[in-house]
Amino acid sequence: MKRVGLLILFVLGLAAAGGLSAGVVAATTTTGTTTTTAPATIASGVTISGVAVGDLTYDEAFTAVTESFARPVTLVVPRHRLVVEPAKIGAMAYVRASVNRALTVPAGTALKLRVILNRKGTQRYLDAVAKRFDREAVDSELLLRNQRPVITKEQTGRTLRQLRAMNGIFTALVTNTRPEVALQFSELKPSVTRGSFGPVIVIRRGSNRLYLYKGMRFQRVFGVATGQSAYPTPLGSWHVVVKWRNPWWYPPNAPWAKGEKPVPPGPGNPLGTRWMGLSASGVGIHGTPDDTSIGYSASHGCIRMHIPDAEWLFNHVAVGTQVFIVSA
Amino acid sequence: MIELARHDGRPLRIGHRGAAALAPENSLEAIGLAVELGCDLVEFDVHALGEALVVAHDRPVSPDGLPTLDEVLELLGPTGVGVHLDLKAQRAEQPVTGALRRHGLVERTIVSSFRRPTLSALHQVEPAVRLGRTYPQDRTGLTKRPLFQPPARAIVRVLRQALPRYIGSLLARSKATTAVLYWEVVGEEVVARCHALGAPVLVWTVDDAALLPWLDEIGVDGVITNDPRIFRD
Numbered sequence: 387m388k389r390v391g392l393l394i395l396f397v398l399g400l401a402a403a404g405g406l407s408a409g410v411v412a413a414t415t416t417t418g419t420t421t422t423t424a425p426a427t428i429a430s431g432v433t434i435s436g437v438a439v440g441d442l443t444y445d446e447a448f449t450a451v452t453e454s455f456a457r458p459v460t461l462v463v464p465r466h467r468l469v470v471e472p473a474k475i476g477a478m479a480y481v482r483a484s485v486n487r488a489l490t491v492p493a494g495t496a497l498k499l500r501v502i503l504n505r506k507g508t509q510r511y512l513d514a515v516a517k518r519f520d521r522e523a524v525d526s527e528l529l530l531r532n533q534r535p536v537i538t539k540e541q542t543g544r545t546l547r548q549l550r551a552m553n554g555i556f557t558a559l560v561t562n563t564r565p566e567v568a569l570q571f572s573e574l575k576p577s578v579t580r581g582s583f584g585p586v587i588v589i590r591r592g593s594n595r596l597y598l599y600k601g602m603r604f605q606r607v608f609g610v611a612t613g614q615s616a617y618p619t620p621l622g623s624w625h626v627v628v629k630w631r632n633p634w635w636y637p638p639n640a641p642w643a644k645g646e647k648p649v650p651p652g653p654g655n656p657l658g659t660r661w662m663g664l665s666a667s668g669v670g671i672h673g674t675p676d677d678t679s680i681g682y683s684a685s686h687g688c689i690r691m692h693i694p695d696a697e698w699l700f701n702h703v704a705v706g707t708q709v710f711i712v713s714a
Numbered sequence: 715m716i717e718l719a720r721h722d723g724r725p726l727r728i729g730h731r732g733a734a735a736l737a738p739e740n741s742l743e744a745i746g747l748a749v750e751l752g753c754d755l756v757e758f759d760v761h762a763l764g765e766a767l768v769v770a771h772d773r774p775v776s777p778d779g780l781p782t783l784d785e786v787l788e789l790l791g792p793t794g795v796g797v798h799l800d801l802k803a804q805r806a807e808q809p810v811t812g813a814l815r816r817h818g819l820v821e822r823t824i825v826s827s828f829r830r831p832t833l834s835a836l837h838q839v840e841p842a843v844r845l846g847r848t849y850p851q852d853r854t855g856l857t858k859r860p861l862f863q864p865p866a867r868a869i870v871r872v873l874r875q876a877l878p879r880y881i882g883s884l885l886a887r888s889k890a891t892t893a894v895l896y897w898e899v900v901g902e903e904v905v906a907r908c909h910a911l912g913a914p915v916l917v918w919t920v921d922d923a924a925l926l927p928w929l930d931e932i933g934v935d936g937v938i939t940n941d942p943r944i945f946r947d
Contacts, residue, residue: 534743593736595750597743603785604742607750 428488435499435562439488447485451499455479459558461551462568463519470555475511476504477559501560508552515569516546525578528586530623530710535586535599543574585702587626587671587709589689591619594681596671596689598702608699610671611679611690617642619687619711620666626707628663628670629700638668642686658693660700664709671709672696715844716796716822718892718914718935725929726936727945728798729753730919731771735941740769742781742789751942755796755824758786760810762803767810773802783810787817797823798916798938800848801832811840824916830888837889846916847890849877850899870898878903885913892916894938897925902932909933920944 428447430440437454439447461468472478480500488497523543529536547570554567586599589610596610613619617640632651637643649655658673671689673696679685680692691699718726732744733751740758748756759771760783767783774780783799790797797819801810814820826846827833833845850873877899885893885908893908897917908915914935920926923944929937939945 595747597746604746604789607743607746609750 428485429491429493429495431494432488432491432497433495434484434488434497437499437562439485440493444485444489447488448481451479451481451485455481455499455501455559455562457564459555459564460566461515461555462566463515466519467566468515470511472559474507475555476507478502478504479562499562501562503556503559505552508555509548512546512548512551515551516548519569519571520545521574523574523576525576526580526582527578528583528708530588530712533588533590533710533712533714534604535588535602535708535710537580537583537602540576540579542576544571545574546571583708584704585707587703587707589619589709589711590714591621591683591711592714594683596691596699598699605702608691608695609680611674611676611682611684613685613687614683617686619685619689620669621711621713622666624664624666624669624709624711626662626671626703626705626709627665628661629703629705630661630663631700632659633657633661633672638686640686658691658696660693660696662696662700662703666711671699715842715891716824718824718844718916719909720914720933720935725926725934726754726796726916727752727942728755728757728916728936728938729942730757730938730940732756732758733940733942735921735939736943739940740771740781742785745781745786745789748942749790749793749795752945753795753942755798755936756790757798757800757826757938759800759802760806762806762809765809767803767806767813771802783813784817787813787819791817791819798846799823799825801825801827801836804829804832805835807832807835807839811836811843814840814843824892826890826892826894833888833890844892845888845890846892846894847885847888848894848918849881849884850896870896873899874901874904877901878907881907882911885911894918897929900929900932900934905933 427441427443428439432440434451437451439450442450455472458469458471461470484497484499491497521543524541526540527538529538550570551567558564558567580601583601586601588597588599591612594610594612596608598605634651635649635656637646637648654675656674658675661670661672663670669687671691673693674690677692679690720726729748731739732741733747734744736747737744745756745758758769761768761770761773763774763777766777768774768777768780769783769786770780799810810825814823820840820843824844824846825836826848828848828851833847836843836845881893881904885891891912892914894916897920900915900917905915916936916938917929917934918938920929920937920939921941921944926937926944
C-alpha cells in the first residue's frame with residue numbers, strides 16, 4: 387500500500403509539473419477505490435469572467451481563457467493609442483485553477499477568473515508613458531527683439547494622473563473586459579504668463595529716447611538725456627530697484643562731483659522731483675531742472691527727463707520694472 | 715469738425731505715417747514719436763483685412779504684428795493731438811467712422827483718400843468728419859522718382875499750372891473740404907483758390923526744412939513730414 391501511495395504522489399507531481407490534462411488528474415486521484423469518471427467537458431453555459439467555456443474540454447477551455455486574458459489593454463492619449471499586453475506589466479491569471487473549477491460546477495455557473503496584478507510592473511510602465519507624454523509648463527519670457535520688448539507665450543504643462551491610469555488598467559484586467567482606458571492628465575500652470583508682465587522701459591541711448599511699453603504694447607515715448615561719452619549710460623538689461631519722491635542728491639564718488647555738497651529736495655535739485663534707481667550701480671532715471679540737456683548725451687550716466695515727464699513715468703512704473711538700455 | 719485753417723498762425727505740423735523717418739512707418743512707436751516731437755496731427759494709413767482694420771501703408775498679407783486702428787486711436791486719444799487718417803481700404807467707411815465715434819475722435823479727425831467714392835461714402839455715413847481729397851494719386855511712384863527726371867518734372871509742372879482751375883470741382887465732387895496735395899503741384903494760386911472755397915491746404919511730404927519758409931509764405935495750412943524735427947526753430 388505504501389508503495390502505491392508514493393507512486394500516486396509521483397504521478398500527481400508529474401501532472402503538476404507537466405500540466406497534464408484535468409482528465410488524467412481526475413482519473414488518477416480516484417486511487418482505484420472508486421470508479422466514478424470525471425466529466426470530460428465543462429457543463430453547458432458555464433462562463434469564466436465572461437468567457438463561455440460550456441461544453442469545452444479542459445484544453446479548449448484553457449486556451450480560450452488564456453487567449454481572452456492575453457488581449458491587450460488599449461490606453462488612449464490624444465492622437466495616440468498605446469497597446470499594453472497584460473504580461474508586459476506583470477499581470478497573471480489563474481487560468482488552470484479556474485478551468486479545473488469550471489469542470490466541477492453545474493451548468494450555467496458564472497465563474498470569475500482570479501487575476502494577480504503587479505503594481506510595480508504597472509508603475510514602471512506608466513512611468514515610461516508619463517516620461518513620453520508629460521510636458522513641463524513653460525513660463526513666459528521677456529526678450530528684446532528689434533529693440534522692442536517681446537514676451538514669449540507661456541505653455542501649460544501636463545502630468546499623467548498615474549493612479550487613475552493604474553485603476554483603469556486594473557479594472558480592465560480584473561473584470562477581463564478591455565474597454566479603452568483614456569489617460570487623464572493634470573494641468574501644470576506656468577508661474578509666469580504674458581499677463582504677468584507690467585510696464586517695460588526701452589532706452590535708446592543713441593537717439594536719447596525712452597520708450598514705455600505696457601507688456602508688448604507701445605505706450606509713450608519721451609526725449610531724455612543720457613550719459614556723455616566720458617560717462618556712458620551702461621547698456622544692458624536692468625530693472626528699477628528704488629523709487630523716491632523728492633529725493634536728496636548726494637555727490638557720487640566721481641571726479642566730476644568732487645567738492646560738491648548734498649542738495650536737499652527743491653527747485654534746483656539735480657534729480658528733479660523723482661528718482662527711479664536702476665540695478666545698474668549709481669544709474670537712475672530722474673527729472674532734471676536742465677531742460678536744455680534733453681535730447682543730448684549730456685549726463686554723467688543717468689537718464690534725465692523733463693520733470694513732468696519723470697513724474698508721469700514714476701506713476702506708471704514699479705520697483706522691478708524691466709529697463710533695457712540699447713545703443714540705437 | 716476739426717479746425718485746420720491756420721488763420722494767422724503757423725502751418726500745422728503733421729507727422730507722416732507717424733514720424734516715419736525716425737521709427738518704422740505706421741508703427742505705434744512712430745506715432746508716439748510724432749506726438750512727442752510736438753506734431754499737431756499725426757497721419758497714418760488704414761487698410762482692411764477682413765474684419766480687421768490695420769495701420770499700414772501697403773496692403774498687408776496678414777494683420778500679424780501690425781497695429782490695429784483701435785490701438786492707434788487709443789494711443790492718440792489721451793494726447794489731444796489731431797488724427798489724420800488716410801483711408802486706403804475700400805468699403806470700410808462704416809467701421810472706420812464707427813471706430814472714430816467709439817473713441818470720441820470724430821471732431822478731431824480728418825479722413826483723407828485718393829478715391830472719390832470713398833470720400834462720398836464717408837460723407838454719407840458721418841457728415842461731421844472732415845474729409846480731405848488727396849491729389850494727385852501717385853500710382854506710378856511719380857513723387858518718389860529723382861526730381862530731375864524730365865517726364866516727371868513735366869507732369870508736375872502741368873499739374874501745378876492747371877490745378878487752380880479744377881481744384882474746386884475736385885473737392886466738390888468728393889464732398890471734401892480740405893485739399894491734401896503733393897507739395898510740388900502746389901503754388902500760391904491754388905492755395906488762394908482753396909482758401910476762397912473755404913478749404914484748408916495740407917501738403918505732403920516735406921522732409922526738407924529749407925522748403926518751410928516758402929510753404930509758409932504761400933499760405934499752406936499744414937505740412938506733412940516724415941521727420942518732425944524739421945519744425946525745430
